[in-house]
Amino acid sequence: MILKKILLKNFRNFSNIEFVFDKNLNIITGKNGTGKTTILESFHFLSYTKSFKTNYDTEVIKKGNNYFQIFGEFFDNNKNTHVNLNFTEKEGKRTFINKKKLVRKIDIIGKYPLILLSPEDQSITKGNPSVKRNFIDKIISQIDKQYLFNLVEYNKRITQRNYLLKTYKINNKYIYDEYFESLDDLLITNAKTITQKRNKFINDYNPIFKNELEKISHFNYKSTINIINNIELNEENYFTNYKNKLEEKFVKDVKFGRTSRGPHLDKISILFDGIDIKKIASQGEHKVVLIALKIAEGMFLQNHTNSCVIYLLDDLFSFLDSEHCVKIINKISSENQTFVTTTSMLHLNDYLGIINHLNFNEICLD
Amino acid sequence: MSIIPESLIQVIDTFANFPGVGKKSAKRMAYYLLKSPRQESVNLAKAIINLKDRIHNCSQCHNISETDPCRICTDPKRDKTTLCVVEEPMDVIAIENTGNYRGLYHVLGGVLSPLNGIGPDDLNIQDLLHRIVSIKEIILALNSTRDGETTEVYLSKILRNNNLNITRLAHGLPIGTNLEFADETTLIRAIEGRTNIL
Numbered sequence: 212m213i214l215k216k217i218l219l220k221n222f223r224n225f226s227n228i229e230f231v232f233d234k235n236l237n238i239i240t241g242k243n244g245t246g247k248t249t250i251l252e253s254f255h256f257l258s259y260t261k262s263f264k265t266n267y268d269t270e271v272i273k274k275g276n277n278y279f280q281i282f283g284e285f286f287d288n289n290k291n292t293h294v295n296l297n298f299t300e301k302e303g304k305r306t307f308i309n310k311k312k313l314v315r316k317i318d319i320i321g322k323y324p325l326i327l328l329s330p331e332d333q334s335i336t337k338g339n340p341s342v343k344r345n346f347i348d349k350i351i352s353q354i355d356k357q358y359l360f361n362l363v364e365y366n367k368r369i370t371q372r373n374y375l376l377k378t379y380k381i382n383n384k385y386i387y388d389e390y391f392e393s394l395d396d397l398l399i400t401n402a403k404t405i406t407q408k409r410n411k412f413i414n415d416y417n418p419i420f421k422n423e424l425e426k427i428s429h430f431n432y433k434s435t436i437n438i439i440n441n442i443e444l445n446e447e448n449y450f451t452n453y454k455n456k457l458e459e460k461f462v463k464d465v466k467f468g469r470t471s472r473g474p475h476l477d478k479i480s481i482l483f484d485g486i487d488i489k490k491i492a493s494q495g496e497h498k499v500v501l502i503a504l505k506i507a508e509g510m511f512l513q514n515h516t517n518s519c520v521i522y523l524l525d526d527l528f529s530f531l532d533s534e535h536c537v538k539i540i541n542k543i544s545s546e547n548q549t550f551v552t553t554t555s556m557l558h559l560n561d562y563l564g565i566i567n568h569l570n571f572n573e574i575c576l577d
Numbered sequence: 578m579s580i581i582p583e584s585l586i587q588v589i590d591t592f593a594n595f596p597g598v599g600k601k602s603a604k605r606m607a608y609y610l611l612k613s614p615r616q617e618s619v620n621l622a623k624a625i626i627n628l629k630d631r632i633h634n635c636s637q638c639h640n641i642s643e644t645d646p647c648r649i650c651t652d653p654k655r656d657k658t659t660l661c662v663v664e665e666p667m668d669v670i671a672i673e674n675t676g677n678y679r680g681l682y683h684v685l686g687g688v689l690s691p692l693n694g695i696g697p698d699d700l701n702i703q704d705l706l707h708r709i710v711s712i713k714e715i716i717l718a719l720n721s722t723r724d725g726e727t728t729e730v731y732l733s734k735i736l737r738n739n740n741l742n743i744t745r746l747a748h749g750l751p752i753g754t755n756l757e758f759a760d761e762t763t764l765i766r767a768i769e770g771r772t773n774i775l
């Protein structure tokens with residue numbers, strides 16, 4: 212699947228503009244504030260009916276207007292699909308696919324999968340463990356609804372449990388009673404499914420990630436993704452072991468009003484030669500790892516949806532040397548439609564000759 | 578000062594407090610009463626007072642009833658060894674309407690709900706424990722919500738070791754559901770609760 216063209220009306224800084232795209236590589240250039248991220252944001256609206264920057268649709272209307280419109284033309288299986296999304300302050304958001312009104316959001320979400328790399332994603336490799344967990348959880352949830360269900364249930368039960376812990380503290384009740392046991396029995400059932408599926412996913416994801424990282428980088432490290440389960444997945448006595456730990460920690464948990472054991476505290480880390488990259492990696496190394504994670508994510512989604520993903524690489528070149536830039540561009544755009552944004556093409560000048568798609572499309576916003 | 582007379586406002590506000598009734602419907606209902614014959618309002622007022630005066634909770638099963646014990650608890654034809662535990666009196670009506678169940682009921686008056694501060698002491702659970710001496714089978718017929726499930730597990734914990742046969746309703750697909758359109762949660766539960774057919 213590829214995106215052939217797009218038309219924006221009153222969308223952020225654009226009043227009325229059309230862009231036509233290449234099926235392989237598109238490089239969007241322009242100074243700060245010229246609308247590079249905005250173009251990628253409009254793609255996200257077409258694929259997921261919402262922005263990746265804000266939850267408030269009115270925010271993206273060009274100042275001084277009362278509506279915005281995005282029109283896109285996808286090409287898939289030898290046919291064109293027109294997606295038209297418009298938003299007015301009065302009537303809200305409406306999407307039309309080939310002029311037919313979209314009734315259920317799920318009929319479009321995931322049909323045109325995007326993999327977005329945005330500057331905020333830095334925290335996936337650099338931030339605290341919860342960011343990595345969320346990143347992994349989001350991928351699995353997209354390809355496994357049972358995982359999503361158990362994760363949602365688990366999180367809601369943890370919220371309930373923590374609330375009840377606080378209630379017990381107020382009432383000076385430090386006894387692990389049947390009420391807690393009942394909550395925990397159900398919590399553990401969700402936790403087990405989450406842990407099994409998470410571990411299996413990381414097992415499958417690891418070799419793909421490693422392989423992609425080798426293709427796009429010039430590192431000599433042996434890299435792996437590692438998970439340390441907060442409650443070890445020991446098949447025979449997982450249940451009793453988990454329950455014992457919750458009981459052990461009960462008094463402490465009441466005191467602090469939160470649950471100190473469970474898969475919500477699983478530690479996922481990326482290792483270079485066995486050492487957490489958070490401790491050793493350089494800026495560029497972090498970024499290349501992040502891109503390999505995203506490429507591997509795209510491959511998983513692709514296998515699951517049978518639809519080619521589109522890669523959106525916002526501000527790709529920052530922190531990267533030219534060799535990495537070219538390797539990454541060549542790798543991704545040889546198989547998938549790719550959009551890259553940059554403030555300057557200087558990064559690429561030395562290497563322009565070895566970009567596979569010499570006839571790439573440059574969209575200059577200056 | 579509102580231009581609507583005080584006595585009308587009072588009625589509108591009362592109706593607006595009803596579940597599922599908004600300000601708009603409340604207004605329409607109040608105007609309807611205003612226009613209809615006086616007798617209609619008198620009947621309504623009487624019916625409501627009757628409701629409050631005559632309906633009590635059955636001291637055995639906690640269902641609503643005009644007698645205590647209720648007609649189900651005193652019915653000699655009912656199987657006094659089987660107890661069906663439900664959340665609310667409405668659930669008794671739903672099961673009675675099937676005409677298939679011949680045992681007794683026990684109304685909990687809600688479910689365990691940590692976020693709403695409802696614990697075991699806020700439900701009719703102590704009474705349930707007192708009743709089980711003469712019971713052989715307990716059917717837990719709670720809603721398949723998160724809190725309903727927690728309550729189910731809780732009850733099965735405190736009831737076990739009493740030589741009781743404890744069962745619960747199957748979580749399944751509604752009859753006539755097309756698999757394709759079933760929501761995911763229902764489908765996942767239906768798969769998890771699948772039964773052998775051979």
Ligand SMILES: Nc1ncnc2c1ncn2[C@@H]1O[C@H](COP(=O)(O)OP(=O)(O)OP(=O)(O)O)[C@@H](O)[C@H]1O
Nearest residue numbers: 223224243244245246247248249270271272273274
């Ligand atoms: N609702 C709006 N109406 C008008 N202009 C807006 C609106 N929202 C954002 N803008 C402006 O649109 C411009 C484009 O922003 P965008 O983030 O796309 O720039 P960019 O090219 O990605 O810049 P950078 O290189 O700094 O990342 C900005 O100048 C921003 O202030």
Ligand SMILES: [Mg+2]
Nearest residue numbers: 247248249525
């Ligand atoms: Mg930008």
Ligand SMILES: [Zn+2]
Nearest residue numbers: 635638647650
């Ligand atoms: Zn009764």
